[in-house]
Amino acid sequence: MGPNxxxxxxxxxxxxxxxxxxxxxxxSSSKSRWANDDPEADALVAQRKREKEERRRxxxxxxxxxxxxxxxxxxxxxxxxxxxxxxxAPPKKRRRLSNEKQQYPLxxxxxxxxxxxxxxxxxxxxxWGPCRHVDNFxxxxxxxxxxxxxxxxxxxxxxxxxxxxxxLKLDNSPDGFPVTGLREIQTLLEARxxxxxxxxxxxxxxxxxxxxxVMDFLEHDLKTLLDDMRxxxxxxxxxxxxxxxxxxxxxxxxxWIMHRDxxxxxxxxxxxxxxxxxxxxxxxxxxxxxxKLTQLVVTLWYRSPELLLGAESxxxxxxxxxxxxxxxxxxxxxxxxxxxxxxxxxxxxFTLTGPPTPQSxxxxxxxxxAKSLRLPPTTGSSSLLPRAxxxxxxNASLQLLSSLLALNPASRPTAAECLSHPxxxxxxxxxxxxxxxxxxxxxxxxxxxxxxxxxxxxxGQEAPKLDFASxxxxxxxxxxxxxxxxxxxRLG
Amino acid sequence: MPREIAGLKYxxxxxxxxxxxxxxxxxxxxxxxxxxxxxRFAGTQLTQAAGVLLRLSQDIIAxxxxxxxxxxxxxxxxxxRIYSAKDVSAAALYMTAxxxxxxxxxxxxxxxYAFLLSKEASPLWFVNSKGSPANxxxxxxxxxxxGYHAQRQVLLRIESVILRTLGFNTHVALxxxxxxxxxxxxxxxxxxxxxxxxxxxxxxLLSPQLLYITHQPNALAVASIYLAAREEGxxxxxxxxxxxxxxxxxxxxxxxxxxQSMEGFARAELEKxxxxxxxxxxxxxxxxxxxxxxxxxxxxxxxxxxxILS
Numbered sequence: 001m002g003p004n005x006x007x008x009x010x011x012x013x014x015x016x017x018x019x020x021x022x023x024x025x026x027x028s029s030s031k032s033r034w035a036n037d038d039p040e041a042d043a044l045v046a047q048r049k050r051e052k053e054e055r056r057r058x059x060x061x062x063x064x065x066x067x068x069x070x071x072x073x074x075x076x077x078x079x080x081x082x083x084x085x086x087x088x089a090p091p092k093k094r095r096r097l098s099n100e101k102q103q104y105p106l107x108x109x110x111x112x113x114x115x116x117x118x119x120x121x122x123x124x125x126x127x128w129g130p131c132r133h134v135d136n137f138x139x140x141x142x143x144x145x146x147x148x149x150x151x152x153x154x155x156x157x158x159x160x161x162x163x164x165x166x167x168l169k170l171d172n173s174p175d176g177f178p179v180t181g182l183r184e185i186q187t188l189l190e191a192r193x194x195x196x197x198x199x200x201x202x203x204x205x206x207x208x209x210x211x212x213x214v215m216d217f218l219e220h221d222l223k224t225l226l227d228d229m230r231x232x233x234x235x236x237x238x239x240x241x242x243x244x245x246x247x248x249x250x251x252x253x254x255x256w257i258m259h260r261d262x263x264x265x266x267x268x269x270x271x272x273x274x275x276x277x278x279x280x281x282x283x284x285x286x287x288x289x290x291x292k293l294t295q296l297v298v299t300l301w302y303r304s305p306e307l308l309l310g311a312e313s314x315x316x317x318x319x320x321x322x323x324x325x326x327x328x329x330x331x332x333x334x335x336x337x338x339x340x341x342x343x344x345x346x347x348x349x350f351t352l353t354g355p356p357t358p359q360s361x362x363x364x365x366x367x368x369x370a371k372s373l374r375l376p377p378t379t380g381s382s383s384l385l386p387r388a389x390x391x392x393x394x395n396a397s398l399q400l401l402s403s404l405l406a407l408n409p410a411s412r413p414t415a416a417e418c419l420s421h422p423x424x425x426x427x428x429x430x431x432x433x434x435x436x437x438x439x440x441x442x443x444x445x446x447x448x449x450x451x452x453x454x455x456x457x458x459x460g461q462e463a464p465k466l467d468f469a470s471x472x473x474x475x476x477x478x479x480x481x482x483x484x485x486x487x488x489x490r491l492g
Numbered sequence: 493m494p495r496e497i498a499g500l501k502y503x504x505x506x507x508x509x510x511x512x513x514x515x516x517x518x519x520x521x522x523x524x525x526x527x528x529x530x531x532r533f534a535g536t537q538l539t540q541a542a543g544v545l546l547r548l549s550q551d552i553i554a555x556x557x558x559x560x561x562x563x564x565x566x567x568x569x570x571x572x573r574i575y576s577a578k579d580v581s582a583a584a585l586y587m588t589a590x591x592x593x594x595x596x597x598x599x600x601x602x603x604x605y606a607f608l609l610s611k612e613a614s615p616l617w618f619v620n621s622k623g624s625p626a627n628x629x630x631x632x633x634x635x636x637x638x639g640y641h642a643q644r645q646v647l648l649r650i651e652s653v654i655l656r657t658l659g660f661n662t663h664v665a666l667x668x669x670x671x672x673x674x675x676x677x678x679x680x681x682x683x684x685x686x687x688x689x690x691x692x693x694x695x696x697l698l699s700p701q702l703l704y705i706t707h708q709p710n711a712l713a714v715a716s717i718y719l720a721a722r723e724e725g726x727x728x729x730x731x732x733x734x735x736x737x738x739x740x741x742x743x744x745x746x747x748x749x750x751x752q753s754m755e756g757f758a759r760a761e762l763e764k765x766x767x768x769x770x771x772x773x774x775x776x777x778x779x780x781x782x783x784x785x786x787x788x789x790x791x792x793x794x795x796x797x798x799x800i801l802s
Contacts, residue, residue, distance in 0.1 A: 121738040123504035123708045128661040130568045175598065176648035177655060179590050185660045186591060190501050202660040208652040211660075255502055291593045 131204045134212050137165055143443045149281075153217055153443065163200065166213040184280040185213065187257045195248030197268060197278040218276060219441035222330075223265035228439070232333040235393070237437075239430040241267075242327060243419065244275040249323065250415035252277070253316045258286050260297040261456045262322035264329055273436025282456055290315050296457040298322060300345055301335050305356075305407050308346050310368035317409035323418070324404030331393060331401075350375075352385060353407055361408035396423040505558075505665050508705045512566030521573040527771075527780065528564070528572060529700045533761055534618045534770055535560055535577040536698045538608060539585055541616055545604045546596050548589055550694070555664040556581075556588040557697045558704050563654055565705065570657055575650065576773035578609060583650035591662060602643040607633040609772070617762060618770035667693055667709035667716070674713050674737055678728055680721065688720035689713075692751045700757055701750040707743065714739040715747030 137154040143164065144151050154165040168181045188199040198216040205212070222241070226232070233241065245267060252259060260282035268278045282297050290313045297318070298307060304321035306314055328336035337352065339345025350356075355375040356364050364370055385402045393401075400423045406412045413421070424430070518528045536557045543553030560581055563570045570580065582605045589596045608614050610633040615624035635643065655662070671689050680686075693716045696703045703712060714734045721728050734744050771780040 120735060120740055123710065123738075124500055125504060125708065126501075126506045126661070127509055128506045128562060128658045129566075131656050131659050175590070176651045177587070179595070182587070182591055182655075182660075182662065186662050189661065190663055192501060204656055208649075208656070287593065 131202050134165075134203045134205045134210065136203065137163065137212075137214070139165065154214075156214075162217045164215045164217045166215065168211045168213065170209045170211065172209075180281055181211065183284045187252075187280050187283045187285070188213070188215075190255060191252055191257055191280075193248055193251040195244045195274070195276050196252065197276045215278075216276075217443075218268035218270045218278075219443055220269040220271075220439060221265050221278075221443070222267040222269060222275070222326075223263070224442050225269065225439055226264060226329065226333050228442075229333065233330055234428075234431070235397075236428040236431040238327075238330045239424065239428070240273065240433060240436065241269075241275050241330060242323075243424055243430055244433075245277065245326070246323060246415050246418045248275075248277045249319060250419060252283075253319070253415050256285050256287065257283055258316050259283050259319050259322075261299060261302075262319055262326065263299050263302045264326055264335075267326070271438040271441070273431075273433030286315060289313070299456045300339055300342070300454045301325065301337055303345065304409065305346065305349055306364075306367065306409050308342055308349075309364065309370045309373075312368075314409065316414070317412045320404055320412045320415065320418070321409075323415075324401060324412075327401050327404060328390075331390060331397075349407070352389065353405055354382070356407045360406075360411075364408070394423070394426065396421070396426050399423070501663070503665050503670065503710070504708050505704070506562075506661055506663070507708070508562070508565050508702065512569070513702070513706070515567050516565060517567055517569045517571035518564060518573065520567055521571045523572050523777065523781065524784070527777075527784075530761060530765070531572060531577050531771060531777070532561060532564060533698055533700060533757075534772065535581045537618070538578060538616065538772070539581045540697070541608055542581065542585055542601070542604050545608070546585070546589070546600055548585070548592075548594055548596065551666055551668065552588050552592045552594060553585070554666050554668075554694070554697055555592075556585040558664045559588060559654065559658070559662065560584040561702060561705055563657055565702075568657070570653070572777050573774060575653065576777075578605065578772045579646050579650045580654065581605075583647055583654055586647055587651050587654065587662070588664075598644045598647055599640065601647060602640055603635055605643070606635040606639070618765055619772070621767065665709050667712035670709055671713040671716055674717055677736075678717070678733065680717075680726060680728065682724060682726050684724045685717070685720045685726050688724055689716040692716040692719055692754075695754045696751055698758070699750055699754055701753075703747060703750050707747060710737050711739045711743050711747060713737070715744055715751060718744060719748050719751055 136157055138157055140153045140155055140162070142150070142152045149169045150167045152165050152167075153162060155162050168178075168184075170178060170181065185199070185202060188197070192198070197218070200214045200216065203212045203214055204210055232238075249259070249262075259277065259280065261279060262277070266277065266279040268276045270276075284293075286293070292312055293314065295307050295310055295312065295314075298304070302322040302325045304314075304318045307318055325336050337345060337348045339348045358365070365373075383402060383406075384398055385405060387398070390398060390401070400413075400418065400421050403411065403413050404418070516525075516528060519525060539557050539560055540553055543550075543556065563580055563584070564572070582601055586596065586598065586601045607628075608616055609619055610628075611620055612632040613625060613628035614620040614633075617623070668690060671693065672686065675686055675689070693712060696712065696716075714737050717728075718734070732741065734741070769776060769779075771777040
């Protein structure tokens with residue numbers, strides 16, 4: 001139990017509610033322009049303050065003594081009760097209903113005065129309450145629209161805080177409230193991390209089908225930034241972004257949450273050099289062993305080979321493939337693997353990494369869509385991606401990128417392993433977020449430009465059975481296949 | 493802004509505020525606390541029984557029961573004069589299963605509830621006072637197609653109501669797995685203790701003291717171990733071992749007494765409702781309130797009559 005647990009005295013327990021509460025009295029010492037400049041008055045104020053402090057301390061001490069006495073009393077009582085095994089009488093309702101909420105946070109001095117009776121960890125106890133109405137927010141401007149919902153910038157009327165308001169798309173589902181929406185809220189509420197977007201609360205409109213997520217507003221998304229930049233990020237900046245991103249992802253995986261739609265447009269940035277993972281519309285809890293899951297996840301360009309080949313059980317490795325794609329995109333400023341369809345995507349992947357071999361990916365032949373896969377003869381396998389695609393990055397960068405884009409999911413590093421990769425320790429050092437460049441915000445001013453990336457797959461669709469026979473142009477008997485751009489794609 | 497300790501949310505729950513514990517929407521609507529406690533108790537058993545029939549695992553059932561219980565608390569919670577306990581039970585179970593690895597269909601849920609709420613076929617004491625029939629007749633619990641559509645509509649509507657009332661806070665952490673971890677940490681290898689601890693944890697779901705709503709899973713785990721070891725005659729380590737698991741003596745004492753009182757409470761409830769209709773929906777609650785009001789008026793007039801006559 002570290003020293004910071006000491007701060008979590010019951011009275012200070014972080015009963016942080018979803019609803020932002022008005023802060024306690026702020027101890028600001030800066031003088032307002034209407035402050036009285038009279039030194040005498042100042043002295044008087046100071047004296048009053050001292051007296052008040054004194055009274056509060058006395059009160060706290062008294063309260064503490066009382067508490068101790070009470071604790072002793074209840075202790076003996078509860079022992080009696082605990083020993084009284086056979087009585088079976090209902091317990092007396094314990095008066096636990098002190099007005100905890102109204103207590104002031106103790107000052108630091110007072111905290112030191114409090115003896116550490118027993119250094120027990122207080123669990124973060126939140127509360128629940130009904131959804132507030134969306135009319136507590138004033139909409140400022142529209143940000144973007146995706147398959148999952150509409151996002152706009154809004155202002156909370158009472159506090160004037162600017163937030164992002166995301167309206168969930170609730171189609172009239174025969175199963176009631178869409179499970180994706182429920183999972184999005186549940187995972188976001190639990191994924192409290194510096195590099196995950198903060199869900200403040202859920203508000204509703206007049207009808208049951210108007211549900212809005214109130215989130216911290218961030219000025220940028222990485223996709224829009226990359227599109228507008230003339231030069232890609234500097235290596236030191238990429239390192240900062242990537243380490244923030246992967247530490248957020250590491251946290252998600254440690255909480256058994258898979259994101260399942262990582263892409264640059266879902267990584268938000270503020271003007272303080274902080275990156276946050278957003279859009280949990282595809283996220284869900286997973287388990288070990290992994291449950292059977294839909295393969296229709298992750299936007300095509302960021303989708304891992306095992307998903308494309310139809311694996312029915314998969315794990316957090318799919319997120320790390322997306323990390324690899326994003327890492328590559330940060331380096332080159334362009335999405336790494338821009339497939340036109342599933343077959344083209346597989347073809348583009350194999351062109352970059354080289355085709356899988358039974359040695360590099362044992363068992364890939366057993367995946368549903370791999371049966372028809374015809375591969376060119378392998379030409380000398382290398383564990384690294386071709387240097388020519390990334391001429392200007394360090395060896396450690398190339399190693400990390402290559403391991404993330406390993407075809408075999410088992411070969412990819414976990415998020416935690418990534419963070420200890422030599423890449424993050426070698427020069428150039430990650431740029432401090434305080435000196436990170438700032439950019440004009442599209443989201444803050446005007447409608448974001450229309451996305452050029454494909455959308456995440458829609459829920460409820462059947463995963464197509466794909467025929468990959470033609471991945472490398474070797475035309476297999478095209479019985480009724482749909483002719484694509486030089487490819488044959490059979491759905492069915 | 494240090495908002496929350498990262499990583500501990502998974503093991504902790506939202507707890508009821510003092511305000512939510514002292515008043516409820518039902519109480520404000522004139523439902524007596526005693527009646528509310530009885531209905532909540534029956535509702536949790538209904539949820540448990542339905543979960544078993546739907547072959548859901550106990551963790552899903554337990555989470556649904558906690559959600560069901562949370563729904564009624566506080567002045568902003570649900571009122572028994574507006575929402576039927578049976579509907580809230582069904583919707584809580586349906587929604588919890590939906591979020592789990594074992595989702596179930598509205599069809600299955602409505603079928604199971606039709607059976608459990610059938611006054612002739614139900615095995616539940618508070619629905620069918622005659623006791624579980626050996627061969628329940630299918631006619632007694634058959635749900636017609638029209639009935640199904642009506643029930644499904646109610647199910648989905650109440651699901652939304654629950655979500656709104658709880659502010660979409662669907663997370664429920666359970667003490668069961670950490671109980672096993674704590675037992676291992678304490679070096680207790682007796683399966684009897686583990687079994688008994690689980691029994692206490694599962695009965696506590698029905699507790700009128702709302703133990704799952706007022707205490708964190710670690711405290712529930714410690715109390716169940718303390719009680720189970722005592723009952724099974726297994727000696728635990730010396731010293732205040734519960735502090736290792738961040739539970740103070742006071743909380744432990746309260747929880748142990750609460751868990752012990754479950755049996756007496758359940759027996760008293762059984763006795764109280766032996767020959768009466770148990771109100772599980774809004775109409776029955778209204779009838780019960782009216783019956784009580786008349787009874788009171790009757791008692792009052794009995795007392796006053798001699799005064800008038802003399």
